[in-house]
Amino acid sequence: MTMERKMAHTLVVLVEDKPGVLNRVASLFRRRAFNIESLTVGHTEQPGLSRMTIVVEGDDFAIERLTAYLYKLVNVVQVEDLTHTQSVVRDLALIKVQAPPESRTQIMQVVDVFRGRVVDVTNQSLIVELTGDVEKIDGFVEVLRPFGIIEMVRTGVVAMERGSTPLYVPLNGNGQAHPHPETISEN
């Protein structure tokens, strides 16, 4: 049943790889007054399909609405909400941090604990790369902050459900749309 609690939802949206598709999706969020927290796009195992991972805040009802609106876009092939599933969710961060000789060792230890990687070194700074779920990166940023973060970028999350079933199964040509969540058949 629906919970009227607002939380961050992670949606995976499979779209046809056509010009303007990103604009269509982004425009829909704006027009229907949803706020995108993060959005990533990339290729998939399926030729012609791109995969967006979109993090958006809302209660279950709002996400159900959003899903229905997304399906109205002709180029949207499939929408899945991975929030309540067993999923691997990953964000990647590059963080340029002040690292004069006196604090460098300490920073390296923190990077080690978080299993980050140092990818650039100067006399006064390091660039650290870290992959992980959102909380892990948030935690890492908090620990680094006192050292002096010069610059930071995060990619936004990508996500994939655990287990061996694929997200996308090509339709067998029965002409049926991917059902709206409300209409999933039990017959």
Added chain:
Amino acid sequence: MKLTGAQIVWEVLKREGVEVVFGYPGGANLPIYDAMLDYPVHHVLVRHEQGAAHMADAYARVSGKVGVAMATSGPGATNLTTGIATAMMDSSPTVFITGQVVSRFIGFDAFQETDVTGITLPITKHNYLVTRVEDVGPALREAFYIARSGRPGPVLVDIAKDAQQNSTEWQYDPAPLKLRGYRPQRHPLCRQVEQALELIAQARKPLILAGQGVLLSNAMRELQEFAERAQIPVAMTLLGIGGFPASHPLNLGMMGMHGEAWVNQSIQEADLLLAFGMRFDDRVTGNLKTYAPNARKIHIDIDPAEINKNVRVDVGIVGDLRETLQTMLEHLPRLDHSVWLEHIQEMKGESAVRDIQYLPPDGHLYAAHVIHDLWRFTGGDAIITTDVGQHQMWAAQYYRVDQPFQWITSGGLGTMGFGLPAAIGAKFARPEAEVWAIVGDGGFQMTAAELSTAAQEGIKVNVAVINNGYLGMVRQWQEFFYERRYAATPMRSPDFVKLAEAHGLTGLRVERREDVQAALETARASDGTVVIDFRVEQEDSVYPMVPAGADLHNMIRRPVRTAIVETGEDEL
């Protein structure tokens, strides 16, 4: 066969059965226009691209076929947008073809370049930017398919000039299209149909809310069978008018902001609403918090995104309305709701006298008189198009429509300027029909230039200008909610009789009720398009009225006075 992109445009249109297109040429669509001369299609040259869009829209609504309009790049395309948005809001199957600057100039702010696919993104069901001649055919075929299937709507194809000029090997492929991300669900799911039938069996005060989906899915017969067998009364949305005969005893009339009081009251008292192809627009629900508080709700719509959008429902069925009703009819028993129907009759008795049929007999000409008389004169058989405003609501109340596809109005967008071009589009869809545009003096002037189109085409439409000297509907809101401060609503108009005459058309003026009939007869007898300037009471208001956002049962009622429509044979 090797064809240019421009030829491919017309090849596809021919295959799609397009007989008439409405449009306007310019630099960026010249190749398409040039190729047109070799194809057996009738082109209607409009006076403003908005007119072309409304004509295509109305043509589609009357004929059930896809309406086509075209324009050049830049200003041509932007002029279409009001009409595209109108077609979008009212789910009208339309294809718009615009010329775009040469592809290598796209993005360089070239002369008359506009990002047309960007501008029309939120007001089309889908759109295409075609920059290669190879893509012209496939894009157009998809456009027609998408425009007419599922929940219909406008699709725009923007074609770069070089894609029109270049040639490619092309053959029409009649195989049905398969689009990965677009597969409208036509068949309802059994479980939900069963649940709906259960709710119907339990209901004592059921009510059908019939929307435009009835017409779009051709479900008129099924709806009537359904209502009669289950003895459930039917209320209509503004766009649902014509989906169920006005004269049918189970027809309550229009619901919503200017719906009749007993209709809205019935909705508030119902214990089951069956929403058939309608979308619970705010103009029909009023305050959602107090809307139909006792009713369970069944919603049937082809568009999954409409289910639970405005009103949370108990059973949502995604499917083609006609197919869904056919499935339900296989199981629907005969039912009796005579207690409920009698109760509605009692409510009707009281409000019918008050809100709709009665106006002071003070010698003035009222809009209601004109429309009532027009209804009688045409035997209710004319195609009526309207503009937007008070006259539109009066037309909905007083012109009682029994047949489908006979009532054409801009509902969702409420686009002034729709009436006259819509009448022209309707006439092309059904040349044998008598077509009347009922328009206000304000809205008429927005697209009055299309009189010239009607004259050039030599077609006959009739324009009833309900001339009250104001932007009437806005004036009414100012009267009710802004202390009669008439900011920017008094409007001076040209002499409409002379305007008609300047176009070589017939113009008439009517100032008294006694003269209405004669004018209608003159209009009918004349060969070409006729404009009648009906000088009606200036400060009349549409009753009843649910103020925007108010509870549906809190209607502003007409102050009780005396009858407008005489008794006896004149009874509505």
